[in-house]
């Protein structure tokens with residue numbers, strides 16, 4: 001049933017309303033495999049709202065209504081018949097503020113796999129180690145897996161949250177300003193991680209930092225007042241934006 | 256007029272105000288300390304007189320099951336009342352705990368807006384009803400109901416009636432503490448759980464409740480403390496028999512109910528009166544225990 005207008009993973013005419021306010025307006029976007037797409041734009045332009053709709057997290061907001069289609073391998077994720085719970089296993093998410101559970105480091109990672117049916121201790125151990133390795137945190141925490149996740153530094157907590165998202169083997173990772181609450185060193189580690197992880201999965205990252213977008217992303221999309229103004233190769237968008245508004249925003253941001 | 260003074264005058268005035276304020280607070284604190292020390296001293300001296308002046312054995316008081324305070328062969332075993340207090344308080348918490356936590360979850364997680372608008376005033380109303388009213392309702396409605404349930408085998412007064420009345424009375428305490436704790440939880444925790452594919456119920460059960468466990472236990476302990484100290488309502492429905500209850504339907508007594516029933520018909524300084532003070536001392540001691548437990552839980556809460 002896949003037609004040429006359907007992206008492998010992407011949106012078609014996707015709009016999000018909060019009550020009657022249309023915060024995201026008819027977005028058509030495709031996210032290619034093994035690549036990083038950065039979403040940029042001024043505060044309040046709908047980046048987070050758009051990102052949240054991709055794994056149906058807006059379902060949890062009572063006033064939010066999402067119209068249009070989200071395609072993933074020929075399936076419309078925005079269809080009411082698509083189970084949000086199973087699709088979230090395929091699409092992981094990390095937020096601006098690290099939000100580890102008030103549990104041990106180990107339990108933070110084992111939480112997701114347990115829900116998706118992994119019971120064996122050996123298998124869980126494997127998943128925990130592998131997820132922490134992929135998030136470049138294993139060496140720092142391997143001797144203290146039983147300690148509270150809250151005993152980690154902010155940067156470590158954020159990498160733990162990334163490891164937690166990876167624990168259920170998602171194909172797509174959504175990152176909402178994952179480094180904006182972190183110090184420069186931790187930010188650098190998260191950026192390296194993003195570049196490393198894109199070898200295996202699609203990543204969509206919201207960022208306020210133009211340098212960061214330029215460093216980590218392959219494609220960049222500029223949002224303004226809920227509209228997708230421009231979406232292009234990162235290098236082209238930053239060096240030679242087609243749209244006047246994009247150019248002004250980028251210029252102002254690079255300073 | 257104040258403005259005409261130089262900055263030095265303003266400085267002196269501020270110093271004076273500061274001094275007055277400080278003195279005032281110190282006096283208040285001192286007064287409080289004096290009152291509290293006096294109460295503790297008074298209760299302790301009276302309560303210990305039973306053992307020191309009247310020669311009642313503390314072992315008999317704490318573990319004796321026979322209560323017969325008058326006559327030549329008087330015995331002062333208070334275990335039936337101590338047991339009664341613990342049994343009704345714990346039973347009340349057992350009933351009210353889960354109900355309160357459900358009510359709090361309903362208000363904050365399940366139907367946030369509407370649930371809170373409806374339930375919150377109900378809970379506040381419950382906490383404002385005087386205990387004599389609870390006792391009166393228990394006496395008029397609950398006791399005959401329990402009696403009818405047992406087909407008239409029981410008179411209805413007893414542990415079950417006491418625990419049920421108490422459970423309604425402590426419901427607001429536990430619910431409001433649980434609801435506050437739920438509201439203080441970072442929103443990110445719920446999102447993180449949903450984003451991993453957990454359902455709402457799994458999120459409540461596996462993330463929210465374990466995270467809040469110390470706060471929820473604090474609420475339950477404070478509820479037990481309230482039940483432990485409640486006298487009037489319990490006394491009206493528990494039947495006031497000086498025995499360790501053998502079943503939920505047997506009459507019993509609690510420390511508080513014995514004190515309120517007997518304080519006016521014993522003369523000051525008599526052993527019968529002093530032994531009531533010993534029970535009061537026991538209540539005071541339990542209050543300290545509850546406070547310490549709550550403190551320990553709050554320390555754990557900080558992680």
Ligand SMILES: Nc1ncnc2c1ncn2[C@@H]1O[C@H](COP(=O)(O)OP(=O)(O)O)[C@@H](O)[C@H]1O
Pocket residue numbers: 018023041042043044045046047048049050061063
């Ligand atoms: N939960 C919500 N309820 C109502 N309006 C919201 C909510 N979240 C965001 N909005 C509104 O939607 C618009 C887009 O917000 P957001 O997606 O957070 O922007 P960004 O992430 O680009 O800063 C803003 O006008 C914001 O006020």
Ligand SMILES: [Mg+2]
Pocket residue numbers: 047048049
């Ligand atoms: Mg945002």
